[in-house]
Amino acid sequence: MGSTAHHGGEGVGRRDLIKRSAALGLVAAPAMGLLSACASGGGGTNADEGNTKGKATKDNPFGAKSGSKLDVVVFKGGYGDDYAKAWEADFSKKLGITSTHTGTQEITGKLQPRFNAGNPPDVVDDSGAQQIKVDVLYKNGSLLDLSAVLDAPSVDDPGKKVRDTLIPGTLDPGIQEGKVVALNYIYTVWGLWYSGKLFKQKGWTPPKTWDDFLAICQDAKKQGIGGLAHQGKYPYYINVAIMDMIAKKGGIDAVKAIDNLDPKAFVGSDAAQAGIEAIYEVVEKGLLMPGTNGLTHTESQTRWNQYKAAFITCGSWLENEQLKQTPTDFDMKFLPMPLLPGSKMPFEAIRAGSGEPFIIPAKAANLPGAQEFMRRMLSKEWATLFAKEANSLTILQDGVDPSVKLRPGTQSTVEASKAAGSNTFRYLYPDWYSEMDTAIQNASNELMAKRIQPKEWLKRCQAAVDKQAKDPASKKNRHE
CATH class of the missing domain: 3.40.190.10 (Periplasmic binding protein-like II)
Structure with missing residues (x-):
């Protein structure tokens, strides 16, 4: 988009x-x-x-x-x-x-x-x-x-x-x-973004594992910098991180389960549980950029351009959208989502399409x-x-x-x-089922604001899937 x-x-x-x-x-x-x-x-x-x-x-x-x-x-x-x-x-x-x-x-x-x-x-x-x-x-x-x-x-x-x-x-x-x-x-391509200049200055290595990602966020926090920024008013963006975590942990089967409205797409899915718990850890440990939940996409992205956060989630339109706000030596870089232990996809796998x-x-x-x-x-x-x-x-x-x-x-x-290479994946449910997509985004918004816990997020997302599955028209779509 x-x-x-x-x-x-x-x-x-x-x-x-x-x-x-x-x-x-x-x-x-x-x-x-x-x-x-x-x-x-x-x-x-x-x-x-x-x-x-x-x-x-x-x-x-x-x-x-x-x-x-x-x-x-x-x-x-x-x-x-x-x-x-x-x-x-x-x-x-x-x-x-x-x-x-x-x-x-x-x-x-x-x-x-x-x-x-x-x-x-x-x-x-x-x-x-x-x-x-x-x-x-x-x-x-x-x-x-x-x-x-x-x-x-x-x-x-x-x-x-x-x-x-x-x-x-x-x-x-x-x-x-x-x-x-x-x-x-x-x-x-969708994923995380960081400043090559900031990482060089701080001696940070772009993380390949979730533990390394959290360690950078914690180091950033100690230095008065936010860990992860997201475009809080538009939960589409934090779903980039959440849904990528689920895909990389559970493999293409986890993606297809959601697209194909599986009765265990969320509740009963180990990958979905692991993915949402990992993201919630960022919230619980105070590793979000302060105020990010209340900002629009451009407000969050501009603060990130001002080195107020180590990472931000986005798609590859980010660079063009932020041309005027990006310092000339910022050195914008893309990063695939880091891996949770036991992930079925490699680190290099990206959501692309x-x-x-x-x-x-x-x-x-x-x-x-x-x-x-x-x-x-x-x-x-x-x-x-x-x-x-x-x-x-x-x-x-x-x-x-x-x-x-x-x-x-x-x-x-x-x-x-x-x-x-061929390690790319893409969710199709946002294109097929806009109402379900909105419900999942709304649940993510509540989670990022700490108004609900991962268990309730899984429940709400599964309810959105189950509701969509009752629509006879949904039988005509299938992610093979």
């Missing part, structure tokens, strides 16, 4: 992501009453089609029409929106299609009335704390099935389909009932233009434009021109991804 409350980015849900990203969907679920009024019907036939359909050619397979207009709305969070402006300028230059551009964090506020009235934009980066949840849009028939874009020829190699040029697994979070209806465009969902509404006025725009998003030229403007990677394999110099934080995520 992109994020300025990436949140996935949502993450988010980033990403307020992730989220954003990513994620990445972030936190507060929009009022369900509003959403149930979503315009339905997903056929994609519209009155304007005659004005927007041009001649299909090898280089323009959807027949995007020169002289037509494209309405683009982008979540202006952790990644900003300069990348989209660069895309739109290139689109206009090459195809003669001009764009109306909106960069905003108020996705629901600005777009819900348009979906309700049946005149949505053509392309939307649907992310941030005010994201319109993808599962809700899908249920209301408001999203275009993106298979035609994914099966179109790649811009870089017309002999390949677009889908065959993407990092494996990155389409998964955008799947609802077997259809890809959201393109999670940004390749995000795609965040920042881009959607094409089914009732978009310029469907050919929107589909061609998305096809070009998955070209090396546009992926490189994104890396330059947003300091992050996309889901396109080897998508960045090697001559582009990346910032230290982004470079460290590239190295972490290489070190992880």
Whole structure:
């Protein structure tokens, strides 16, 4: 999820992501009453089609029409929106299609009335704390099935389909009932972050075990520095740490148990118990950065940039989001979650995958233009434009021109991804079940504030899983 409350980015849900990203969907679920009024019907036939359909050619397979207009709305969070402006300028230059551009964090506020009235934009980066949840849009028939874009020829190699040029697994979070209806465009890694400069000054070695992590937090506390900072007003972020601990302790089976709504996903899971007890130890021993529970994402992150905490949890939009607040010699670094004893995954394992969902509404006025725009998003030229403007990677394999110099934080995520290899994991429940995700976040918020203990957290999370499992629609999703 992109994020300025990436949140996935949502993450988010980033990403307020992730989220954003990513994620990445972030936190507060929009009022369900509003959403149930979503315009339905997903056929994609519209009155304007005659004005927007041009001649299909090898280089323009959807027949995007020169002289037509494209309405683009982008979540202006952790990644900003300069990348989209660069895309739109290139689109206009090459195809003669001009764009109306909106960069905003108020996705629901600005777009819900348009979906309700049946005149949505053509392309939307649907992310941030005010994201319109993808599962809700899908249920209301408001999203275009993106298979035609994914099966179109790649811009870089017309002999390949677009889908065959993407990092494996990155389409998964955008799947609802077997259809890809959201393109999670940004390749995000989630975990801990620290300052290379601060660690060098203090003689700290980046920890690989949970005990070593706690030792650094305790040393930091003695020196008047917080141990762990988190973006307290958006519990999406502390769930990065909690859910990573559970995954690394219990392995991919622990991830699948939660995604697949297992009756022992939380209560009765040794991995879930060990993970939440470890995080609670940080709270109980007073190792959180003072005040972090009451801060927004940017407030916490800025204090971390001021060396007021050793670690912070976030996704890889962090560097771009904090560009203005980060001292030039800060040396931002990414760290996979340290390991509990007896963990099934190695230290190098990371939560990685795609965040920042881009959607094409089914009732978009310029469907050919929107589909061609998305096809070009998955070209090396546009992926490189994104890396330059947003300091992050996309889901396109080897998508960045090697001559582009990346910032230290982004470079460290590239190295972490290489070190992880196939040891990556990704939870799908936030994309499938936004209500359950919110309930788990709310439980984490209570735990971090010491209003509940780990046992109650497990109980509340299991109740959210059990409630979701009763919904017959949940049988259509399965993390294999």
